[in-house]
Amino acid sequence: MIIVVEILIFVSAMFFVGYPIFKRQEARIKTQENEALGELIHKKEAVYISIKDLDFDYRTGKLSEDDYKELKERYELEALHILKDIDDSEREKTTADKTIARQVASESAEPTDKDFIFCPKCGTKAKMGDSFCFKCGAKLPNLNPAT
């Protein structure tokens, strides 16, 4: 009986540990894709805490008005810079996402005549953007479809 229980424990443990590897689980989407963005968000929170502290210390009479104004201005400026960096970072990310989406779309789209050129030497069909003809090796004209 004990042997059976032992085997059961062993097999279940091995199964549970090994399952993700045999299943070759898809990579989980990282919630924090952009590390730099994550850090910026934390920095923003830190500056917000600082501004909150300043307000509280001023209202409870620990900070002189001049110091309060000077420090608040400085931290608000810092917050502004961070917010701008966050905006830039998010914009970059959006642009990158759009580029990827465009590339994926163009990869999966049916090729049209516009996507091909013909070798000026032998007339073989080649993909737009190729530098040389894969059949005769002649240099192909540089016709960028994006231009």
Add this chain to the structure above:
Amino acid sequence: MNEIGELCILLSLGISIYSAIVPIIGVKRGREEYIVSAENSIFVIAGLIVISSSILTYAFVNRDFSIEYVANYSNRDLPLFYTLSAFWAGQKGSLLFWSLLLSLFAVVVVIQNKNKNRDFMPYVISIISVTQCLFLVLMTFAERPFELIYPPEDGSGLNPMLQNPGMVFHPPTLYMGYVGFTIPYAFAMASLLTGHLGNVWIKTTRRWTIFSWFFLSMGNLFGAWWAYRVLGWGGYWAWDPVENASFMPWLTGTAYLHSVMIQERRDMLKVWNMVLIVLTFSLTIFGTFLTRSGVIQSVHSFGQGPVGYYFLVFLIIIILFSSYLIINNISILKSNNELDSIISRESSFLFNNLILVGAAFATFWGTMFPLISEAIKGEKVTVGPPFFNQVNIPIGLALLLLVGICPLIAWKKASISNFKRNFLIPFIVSIIGGIALMPIGVGHLMAWLSFTISIFVITTIVMEVYKGTRARMETTGEGFLKALITLIRRNKRRYGGYIIHIGVVLMYIGITGTSYNVEKEATLNKGEAMTIGDYKLIYRGLNLKEPVPTKAEAIAAIDVEKNGKNIVTALPRKDFYKTSEQPISRVYNLSGLKEDLYIILAGFPIPFEKDSPATFKVHVNPLVKWLWIGGLVIGVGTFIAMLPDWKGKR
């Protein structure tokens, strides 16, 4: 059943090795499934160790004396409550208990970070697993909890000194603190390994740090309470090496708890915080090494054995590994920010850190002095309580003063004029208090200082809360109570922290009371009396009872009169156990807010004779109760500081 327990430990060891290596391979090869497999391993290890622990508990409850550990730490007469606590009474069980806690904490970490900190998690899992391996290696090769023997008729029983509620709670709480610090340490190392050295790891482990600190505090306090009630020498803290061993990580952990706040706000002290968390984690392992190696004589030692040296090797590995990572990242860790002003909350936190680390170093030095002196002079010179008191009392008072000054100073830059204005009322109140306390200060300068500073601290905290509430009332137009509750609710960490500080002050008051302890010893015939302080103790006789076949109780009856009025009949006793050669004194403690009357039946002629003369040691220990009340207040403050952020969930 024991075979299943052993298999589970062995299997856990194998899987821990796997989960220490595989996530790193997963990162190197970019294979998420390896990391998921390691996360599953954490669940499996926890499951296996829960099974092992359940089997050991079952064996204890069923008196299965074929298991050596059960036979050594329990017997048939042991009440169920203590039978369950016998699980962690000895070396083997406490290792299993440690492993159990670590495995459960690891599960919580994996669940908490299922969808965040994915870059940290492989390393966090790996570091936790390596730590887990240490305990599992010990339980597999050196200290097997399921080792079998030829079953005796009855077990040896649990050491009578451990049959006390304090000892039921002291080890688990202390271990929770010790084990808990593994989590912030693992995240700190993960941040160094990934190079993501921002504040994410600190934010992620904030609650773990408070949790671990709280349990470490409570572990120490339960230990003190147990020592006070059971050891029968009239005190609760003797600067024993093992007491020091759990006090040192508490000091560095407290420093860490404060200095991370500066990193969160100012992006400063990154190297210092790394050093503090490494120091705290290393000191938890160092404490375990001291307890289990027997290198230093202590009342707590688990005895001499090779186990301690496993911890020593692990400790060396941790220090080398962590130091390498810190040095390797030092240029990124260094901050460009500087303090805005030397008079600021930040700089007061820095002083607090220096004091706490100084106290930890002094305690370390005193604890290790026997070994150091042996290495240099060839003889062990033990450093006693006078050294620790002499060094740590001024340090402690400086720290207490900072607890009071800190709330008066603004973050970033305090203006001197505002500081003076805020300082004025607490200063005047404490001066008035100090003058009022002058009569008790004669000959007790340090105690007088401690009380006076305590008044100062309490006043600053009360004023701080009042000012905050008033500011909120002015801004929002709320009533006092509503403003106060909202203020605390919106700033749980700040006000939870203040409540913890009040708890600390109450503990200081309790500790300071020690300066006024009175002690008297007398041998009395039946009907004779002795006086101590306001008390008159009249000895009414001695009796013998045998509540269970394995235990005899010699009970003295003493009528206690205070200011001429009979208040209670005290029954101090001495218990004789068949399983133990040493009788155990059961102290009678009449505890009040002002003082404790602590009566020990020290001796009587053997063989026992009813109503024979008896010797009593009596202590009047002022204010001890405030130490325990302070612990409760710390619990309340920690609870508030750890409450989740409701605002974010709305």
